[in-house]
Amino acid sequence: MRETLSFALRRPVGKFADPSDSCFAxxxxxFVDLTTAECEALARLEERPRQLRRGAVLLRANDxxxxxxxxxxxVLMSFVLLDYGSRQILRFHFPGDMLGWTALAYRTSPExxxxxxxxxxxxxxxxxxxxxAVEHPRLFAATLALNQMERQALTDRLAGLGRTSARGRVAxxxxxxxxxxxxxNSAITDTFPLGLxxxxxxxxxxxxxxxxxxxxxxLEDEMLIARENGRVTLVDETALAHVANYIxxxxxxxxxxxxxxx
Amino acid sequence: MRETLSFALRRPVGKFADPSDSCFAxxxxxFVDLTTAECEALARLEERPRQLRRGAVLLRANDxxxxxxxxxxxVLMSFVLLDYGSRQILRFHFPGDMLGWTALAYRTSPExxxxxxxxxxxxxxxxxxxxxAVEHPRLFAATLALNQMERQALTDRLAGLGRTSARGRVAxxxxxxxxxxxxxNSAITDTFPLGLxxxxxxxxxxxxxxxxxxxxxxLEDEMLIARENGRVTLVDETALAHVANYIxxxxxxxxxxxxxxx
DNA sequence: CGTTATGTTGAGTTTATTCAATAACCGTGG
DNA sequence: CCACGGTTATTGAATAAACTCAACATAACG
Numbered sequence: 001m002r003e004t005l006s007f008a009l010r011r012p013v014g015k016f017a018d019p020s021d022s023c024f025a026x027x028x029x030x031f032v033d034l035t036t037a038e039c040e041a042l043a044r045l046e047e048r049p050r051q052l053r054r055g056a057v058l059l060r061a062n063d064x065x066x067x068x069x070x071x072x073x074x075v076l077m078s079f080v081l082l083d084y085g086s087r088q089i090l091r092f093h094f095p096g097d098m099l100g101w102t103a104l105a106y107r108t109s110p111e112x113x114x115x116x117x118x119x120x121x122x123x124x125x126x127x128x129x130x131x132x133a134v135e136h137p138r139l140f141a142a143t144l145a146l147n148q149m150e151r152q153a154l155t156d157r158l159a160g161l162g163r164t165s166a167r168g169r170v171a172x173x174x175x176x177x178x179x180x181x182x183x184x185n186s187a188i189t190d191t192f193p194l195g196l197x198x199x200x201x202x203x204x205x206x207x208x209x210x211x212x213x214x215x216x217x218x219l220e221d222e223m224l225i226a227r228e229n230g231r232v233t234l235v236d237e238t239a240l241a242h243v244a245n246y247i248x249x250x251x252x253x254x255x256x257x258x259x260x261x262x
Numbered sequence: 263m264r265e266t267l268s269f270a271l272r273r274p275v276g277k278f279a280d281p282s283d284s285c286f287a288x289x290x291x292x293f294v295d296l297t298t299a300e301c302e303a304l305a306r307l308e309e310r311p312r313q314l315r316r317g318a319v320l321l322r323a324n325d326x327x328x329x330x331x332x333x334x335x336x337v338l339m340s341f342v343l344l345d346y347g348s349r350q351i352l353r354f355h356f357p358g359d360m361l362g363w364t365a366l367a368y369r370t371s372p373e374x375x376x377x378x379x380x381x382x383x384x385x386x387x388x389x390x391x392x393x394x395a396v397e398h399p400r401l402f403a404a405t406l407a408l409n410q411m412e413r414q415a416l417t418d419r420l421a422g423l424g425r426t427s428a429r430g431r432v433a434x435x436x437x438x439x440x441x442x443x444x445x446x447n448s449a450i451t452d453t454f455p456l457g458l459x460x461x462x463x464x465x466x467x468x469x470x471x472x473x474x475x476x477x478x479x480x481l482e483d484e485m486l487i488a489r490e491n492g493r494v495t496l497v498d499e500t501a502l503a504h505v506a507n508y509i510x511x512x513x514x515x516x517x518x519x520x521x522x523x524x
Numbered sequence: 525c526g527t528t529a530t531g532t533t534g535a536g537t538t539t540a541t542t543c544a545a546t547a548a549c550c551g552t553g554g
Numbered sequence: 555c556c557a558c559g560g561t562t563a564t565t566g567a568a569t570a571a572a573c574t575c576a577a578c579a580t581a582a583c584g
Contacts, residue, residue, distance in 0.1 A: 066519065080421050082507050088421040105410035107516035110417070110509075126519040133399040134521045141395045144406050147413075148367035154416050155372070159342050159350040161423040162468030166572070197530065206424030211572055213532060245344050247372075254369035257328065257388040259396045428540070459562060473540055475564060492549095 022046050023072045023122075027096035028142050031253060035261045038139050041132060046070050046122035052115040059100060059113040067123045068100040074119025075195060078111045079203065089204035091154070092116070094180045101147060104129070116195065141258050152249060161206050164245055169205040170215040171244035174225065174232060179248075191233040284308050285334040285384075289358035290404050293515060297523045300401050303394060308332050308384035314377040321362060321375040329385045330362040336381025337457060340373045341465065351466035353416070354378070356442045363409060366391070378457060403520050414511060423468050426507055431467040432477040434506035436487065436494060441510075453495040 025034055025042040034042075049072065052058060059065060061080060076093040090111060093099055102110055103126050133140040153176075160172050177196070182188045198216070199209040207215070219225045224240045226233040234240055287296055287304040296304075311334065314320060321327060323342060338355040352373060355361055364372055365388050395402040415438075422434050439458070444450045460478070461471040469477070481487045486502045488495040496502055 080417075082421065082425050086425045088424040090417055090420060101410055102414060104519065105407045105414065105517065106511060106514045108514050110414055110511065130403065130519050130521040133395075133403045134524070137395040137399060137402070140399070140402065140406075141392065144402075144409070145367045147406070147409065148363055151409075151413050151416065152364060152367065152372055154413065154420060155342075155352055158352060158416060158420050158423060159344065161420060162350045162465075163344050163348045198532095199530080203424075208573060209531085210533090210574080214572095217532080249368060249372065252368045252370050255367065257366065257392050259392040262396070460564095461562080470541060471563085472542080472565090476540090479564080 022070070023096045024070045024098055028139070028146065031145070031255050032138075032142050032258060034139075038136055038261060041136050041139060045124045045128055046072065048124070049120050049122050052076075052119040052121060054115055054117055056115045056119075057112065058115065058121060059109050059111075061110060061112045062108050064108050065100075066103050066126045068098060068103055068126060068129070069113075069121040069123050071095055071097045071099055072120040072122060075116040076113055076119060076121075077116055077200070077204075078113050080111050087203045088206070089200065091150075091157075092177065092180070092204070095184050097150075098143070098146070101150075116200075136262065138259050138261050142255060145255050145258070149249075149253070156247065160245065165243075166205070166207050166211055167215045167218060168243050168245055169207065170201065170212060171219060171224070171240050172246055173201060173205055174219075174234065175237075175240060175244055175246050178232075178234060190235075190237065191231055194230055194232045284332070285358045286332045286360055290401070290408065293407070293517050294400075294404050294520060296401075300398055300523060303398050303401060307386045307390055308334065310386070311382050311384050314338075314381040314383060316377055316379055318377045318381075319374065320377065320383060321371050321373075323372060323374045324370050326370050327362075328365050328388045330360060330365055330388060330391070331375075331383040331385050333357055333359045333361060334382040334384060337378040338375055338381060338383075339378055339462070339466075340375050342373050349465045350468070351462060353412075354439065354442070354466070357446050359412075360405070360408070363412075378462075398524065400521050400523050404517060407517050407520070411511075411515070418509065422507065427505075428467070428469050428473055429477045429480060430505050430507055431469065432463065432474060433481060433486070433502050434508055435463060435467055436481075436496065437499075437502060437506055437508050440494075440496060452497075452499065453493055455492055456494045457492075 021043040022039060022045065024045060025039050028034060028042070052074065058069065058076065059067075071093050073095055076099065077089050078091050078093065078099070079087050079089040081087050093113075099113060099121070100109070129140070129143075132143070157172075160169050164172065174194075177194065178188065178190070178192050181192050196204075197209070198212045201207075202209045202212045205212070216225070216227065219240070220227060222239075224234075224236045224243070226235050240246075283305040284301060284307065286307060287301050290296060290304070314336065320331065320338065321329075333355050335357055338361065339351050340353050340355065340361070341349050341351045343349050355375075361375060361383070362371070391402070391405075394405070419434075422431050426434065436456075439456065440450065440452070440454050443454050458466075459471070460474045463469075464471045464474045467474065478487070478489065481502070482489060484501075486496075486498045486505070488497050502508075
């Protein structure tokens, strides 16, 4: 089954330049205006596209490496393996995401990156970010801000794992996946292809696949969601957001501290 | 009981300059050499020290604000409150930490910052980081790298919450607190004042205080730790690290991508 | 068309929580 | 210095949440 997730429809961006040569510029452009020079600098990060098959390992935990990646197409996940085969999925990655941040602080990767669908990524060395820091401080600062948003997503998930019921965690995951799919494809509203096995949902939410199944069924019985053919519909979004303890932070984003373009 | 945590003994840092006017420069100086100009720039972030009493709220969730803070003395925690009074402690903060990163992306704070001990913090506006990005790209990039280390700590905790037993989570917390106390005070080896109530441990590990108590007792019965007067001793560090699934990343840190000092 | 991965469901067990009662400790004011 | 009130720690018993094991169903895939 597992339908291919689709991503199209770049959103209109800043008035300064058309960033569509760079997926990452598209992302940044949602929050800040970019000059032509800045877009070109970002485009240089994506000069060497690489195709990944579903299941391909982009980066393995403990591998040495100094590369980061821009994800242009498809979905990846990052995870760690603990002692006895148990896996914690840390995050799902969607087009426009920058992956492999850990290379900025560590010689070896703490986590594994795997493609969940066909995907296209553009690797670049961390030294390119060094250049960016010097030549485009505004871009670099914006990148730091984006990084804070990712950090906040991690933080929200941490709070969810620590203090939310199994049902709430599954609900939160469904909402998050829907939101992130919608970012890439604004045609998506309340129905979307989940693209995850129940085992993957479990590894992301800290549950067993069996229990994930029961929670999905419960949410369905309660008429909060509907399922068919691997597609999920958020039937009662308000109630779902409530059980998930969901907080939409998109309206509080504020990057007005950035330095001017140089 | 709750002994005051003590922090002294600045470690020797880079050969370029003595950063001791700035707690944050001390921290950065462990990883990179700093020029005199850079140290001065960092010192400017700490020009307005502010004292906090134990229990004082430095920043409340949903408050508007554009300030970050350097913690110079004492211990703080950041947490979120969920629906019905339940609290998830996100992180404990020690001297040299920079707090309030979320101000770089959000208008309102997603989390609350509270002093666990007497403390001294230096607030500065996020616009100061903007200046830093332009005038000291190397410093700014190093700051981003530090941020990745914090992110990794969050990630490790996320994996712990999702896939580790209650006993393992408590063990992991004890090791982490010890490590971070030792960073600030190298006199600490295996015995240290915990400085946390069992309820706080529970809110950090996603457990109830009752269960934390049982886990501490169990670790004590197993001779992995010892307790007296609020002081904890890590008796069998190897075994403790094993149950905690602990990974020491300090030896894989690598910041060699940073641009040169300008 | 069989083989493998994924989903579903029930029964029994483990883990952690809740509720409740008691003990130890802390800081404060007399 | 001590008494007192509030917080924190400890322990037991009952309950609830999530897991394990196991069987079977369904869907995906060569």
